[in-house]
Amino acid sequence: MARTSPYPPLTRRKIASLKLLIPCVLVLSVSVIIVTQYFQNISYLLRPLWDTPPRPFIRIPHYYAPNISMPQLCQLHGWGILPTPRRVFDAVLFSNELDILEIRYGELLPYVDRFVILEANATFTGIPKSLSFLENINRFAFAGSKIVYDMLPVNEPDPGSRHQPFHVEASHRRSLNVLLRRSGIAVGDVLIMADADEIPSPETVQLLKWCDGIPQVMHLELKNYMYSFEFPVDYNSWRATAHVFTEHTLYRHSRQSNLMLADAGWHCSFCFKDINEFTFKMKAYSHADRVKQDSFLNPDRIQRVICNGEDLFDMLPEEYTFRDLFKKMGPIPKSASAVHLPSYLIKNADKFRFLLPGGCLRSG
Numbered sequence: 001m002a003r004t005s006p007y008p009p010l011t012r013r014k015i016a017s018l019k020l021l022i023p024c025v026l027v028l029s030v031s032v033i034i035v036t037q038y039f040q041n042i043s044y045l046l047r048p049l050w051d052t053p054p055r056p057f058i059r060i061p062h063y064y065a066p067n068i069s070m071p072q073l074c075q076l077h078g079w080g081i082l083p084t085p086r087r088v089f090d091a092v093l094f095s096n097e098l099d100i101l102e103i104r105y106g107e108l109l110p111y112v113d114r115f116v117i118l119e120a121n122a123t124f125t126g127i128p129k130s131l132s133f134l135e136n137i138n139r140f141a142f143a144g145s146k147i148v149y150d151m152l153p154v155n156e157p158d159p160g161s162r163h164q165p166f167h168v169e170a171s172h173r174r175s176l177n178v179l180l181r182r183s184g185i186a187v188g189d190v191l192i193m194a195d196a197d198e199i200p201s202p203e204t205v206q207l208l209k210w211c212d213g214i215p216q217v218m219h220l221e222l223k224n225y226m227y228s229f230e231f232p233v234d235y236n237s238w239r240a241t242a243h244v245f246t247e248h249t250l251y252r253h254s255r256q257s258n259l260m261l262a263d264a265g266w267h268c269s270f271c272f273k274d275i276n277e278f279t280f281k282m283k284a285y286s287h288a289d290r291v292k293q294d295s296f297l298n299p300d301r302i303q304r305v306i307c308n309g310e311d312l313f314d315m316l317p318e319e320y321t322f323r324d325l326f327k328k329m330g331p332i333p334k335s336a337s338a339v340h341l342p343s344y345l346i347k348n349a350d351k352f353r354f355l356l357p358g359g360c361l362r363s364g
């Protein structure tokens with residue numbers, strides 16, 4: 001004991017514990033702020049620990065090269081050849097992907113018998129939406145005789161109803177099933193179920209049309225692109241399906257089979273021409289909760305993100321292993337290839353420059 005303290009021992013202990021308490025409270029509140037601010041990022045970073053990947057698919061190898069006969073192509077897949085081709089129906093729920101829809105219809109026109117398309121006047125989250133397909137119907141006149149369209153009226157959102165998005169989505173699917181039956185589809189026809197931006201390749205549709213013994217239901221493995229075909233991401237798009245139609249077939253956009261045809265087409269997400277289409281999609285759909293700051297919707301920021309191949313929501317990649325997570329971190333590398341893209345896109349390269357290598361600058 002060197003010197004005596006001016007305080008009695010009890011108070012001294014109180015001061016000492018107070019001195020400890022303050023940094024503890026500080027550290028705690030800073031951590032709370034960080035965790036709430038970055039909760040989504042932290043949970044994505046730790047996804048490999050809390051989430052399990054979807055059950056793996058059984059991939060059907062896909063063969064194609066130009067100028068090989070259909071009997072030979074079918075035979076390479078272990079299938080026979082039909083004497084007459086199946087009819088093909090293409091069913092999509094449309095939101096606002098006008099350019100990519102034009103590419104879809106232009107690409108598939110020679111192979112598809114009916115383009116069935118449903119558009120609602122509100123999003124799943126109840127935000128009113130203009131009928132952009134109907135307003136731009138002239139752009140699709142080239143496929144007009146094959147289009148079966150309907151508008152789904154969605155009621156003004158009931159405030160306080162948390163189940164709204166679920167109900168609206170279910171009513172979209174119901175209405176699409178009604179529309180499909182109205183389109184004249186029959187047992188044995190091919191039915192493609194997809195979002196507008198999930199485009200099967202012509203060679204995939206040809207197999208579906210001509211080959212005998214294809215599975216009743218299979219998923220289509222599509223190559224994922226972001227913003228344009230300049231930014232290939234991976235091959236993990238699986239939600240699109242091809243069905244041989246039966247009376248029990250219902251429209252769905254989820255897991256329906258363990259089978260998946262490999263390399264069956266393209267999935268181009270956020271492949272919009274104008275910045276305001278980006279902001280609409282960011283606010284309107286299931287991504288709405290990811291817009292954590294108003295600055296995310298700033299047009300200059302969106303333009304920069306598109307040209308750099310960065311993430312619109314500043315989020316980490318959704319991956320199930322740390323290896324994939326770290327591999328995908330950071331911007332998507334640019335590709336200079338415009339090989340094996342939809343031929344309608346290449347034929348109309350001037351019109352769709354913004355979807356091709358070097359075309360990232362968008363109009364306001």
Ligand SMILES: *[C@@H]1O[C@H](CO)[C@@H](O)[C@H](O)[C@H]1NC(C)=O
Pocket residue numbers: 067
């Ligand atoms: C395509 O195949 C046919 C018959 O097998 C052949 O006569 C023709 O030369 C081929 N065309 C090309 C471009 O290879």
Ligand SMILES: *[C@@H]1O[C@H](CO)[C@@H](O)[C@H](O)[C@H]1NC(C)=O
Pocket residue numbers: 121122126127128129152153154155156157
């Ligand atoms: C959609 O249209 C219906 C009927 O045309 C209308 O009653 C409804 O209010 C509209 N919904 C929205 C969100 O505008």
